[in-house]
Amino acid sequence: MMKIVFLFIVLLLLPAKNESAASTYNKTVSSNYTNFIKTKCNATTYPYPCLKTLIPYASSVKANATRMCTAALNVAIQGARNATLTVKGIRKQKGISTAESAIIRDCIDDLKDAVYELRQTVGAMGHLGDADRDFQWDNAKTYASAVITDVDSCMDGFSGQKVDAAVKKTIRNVVYYVTQLASNALSLINHLY
Ligand SMILES: *[C@@H]1O[C@H](CO)[C@@H](O)[C@H](O)[C@H]1NC(C)=O
Ligand SMILES: *[C@@H]1O[C@H](CO)[C@@H](O)[C@H](O)[C@H]1NC(C)=O
Ligand SMILES: *[C@@H]1O[C@H](CO)[C@@H](O)[C@H](O)[C@H]1NC(C)=O
Numbered sequence: 687m688m689k690i691v692f693l694f695i696v697l698l699l700l701p702a703k704n705e706s707a708a709s710t711y712n713k714t715v716s717s718n719y720t721n722f723i724k725t726k727c728n729a730t731t732y733p734y735p736c737l738k739t740l741i742p743y744a745s746s747v748k749a750n751a752t753r754m755c756t757a758a759l760n761v762a763i764q765g766a767r768n769a770t771l772t773v774k775g776i777r778k779q780k781g782i783s784t785a786e787s788a789i790i791r792d793c794i795d796d797l798k799d800a801v802y803e804l805r806q807t808v809g810a811m812g813h814l815g816d817a818d819r820d821f822q823w824d825n826a827k828t829y830a831s832a833v834i835t836d837v838d839s840c841m842d843g844f845s846g847q848k849v850d851a852a853v854k855k856t857i858r859n860v861v862y863y864v865t866q867l868a869s870n871a872l873s874l875i876n877h878l879y
């Protein structure tokens with residue numbers, strides 16, 4: 687048993703021994719990129735969803751804070767679209783009452799507004815290199831805050847007793863994830879300069 691374990695360890699170590707300087711350098715660069723994401727995510731409101739969604743972008747972000755904000759916004763757009771699909775699916779389920787259906791429809795509208803505002807935020811982020819940087823930055827922050835307001839307004843629709851507890855729980859969970867992604871994007875934007 688010990689021998690097998692030993693052999694296994696040797697096999698694991700073998701390629702490392704032959705590693706070229708270039709490959710070691712590339713590894714350092716790539717771990718620096720990952721560390722950049724980790725450090726930035728650690729300062730956001732919801733570090734875990736930040737890490738989970740943005741570590742895969744480390745090599746394209748390349749330790750550039752602006753690119754990280756844009757990646758976070760694109761992830762939030764994906765999250766809001768996913769939530770929209772889930773919520774739409776729930777609305778079509780059997781046994782959804784008229785009152786529930788109306789509340790869910792309002793929530794879907796809020797999520798659509800959120801996607802629109804997230805896109806506007808990405809647009810403003812694309813103009814940060816322009817002469818009116820501070821204006822664009824303010825725009826980005828305003829749009830990103832509006833996203834959070836919209837998502838909250840969807841959640842508020844489910845605060846009363848009109849919606850079935852299980853339906854409410856599922857919707858609040860998927861929508862809360864959007865809140866987390868959008869809050870993180872906003873916090874990254876706030877810390878940009
Ligand atoms: C990795 O980060 C360290 C500390 O920030 C820095 O000194 C080093 O030059 C970086 N290495 C590469 C290959 O980017
Ligand atoms: C994350 O933040 C905490 C406190 O804010 C700090 O103690 C910790 O060292 C940070 N970790 C990283 C990886 O930056
Ligand atoms: C970061 O990325 C943005 C967008 O790609 C680019 O305009 C900017 O020059 C980059 N900043 C640095 C410091 O490389």
Ligand SMILES: *[C@@H]1O[C@H](CO)[C@@H](O)[C@H](O)[C@H]1NC(C)=O
Pocket residue numbers: 739761762764765768
């Ligand atoms: C959105 O859904 C797709 C497909 O299920 C998934 O791959 C992706 O990770 C989801 N993104 C977010 C941010 O939830």
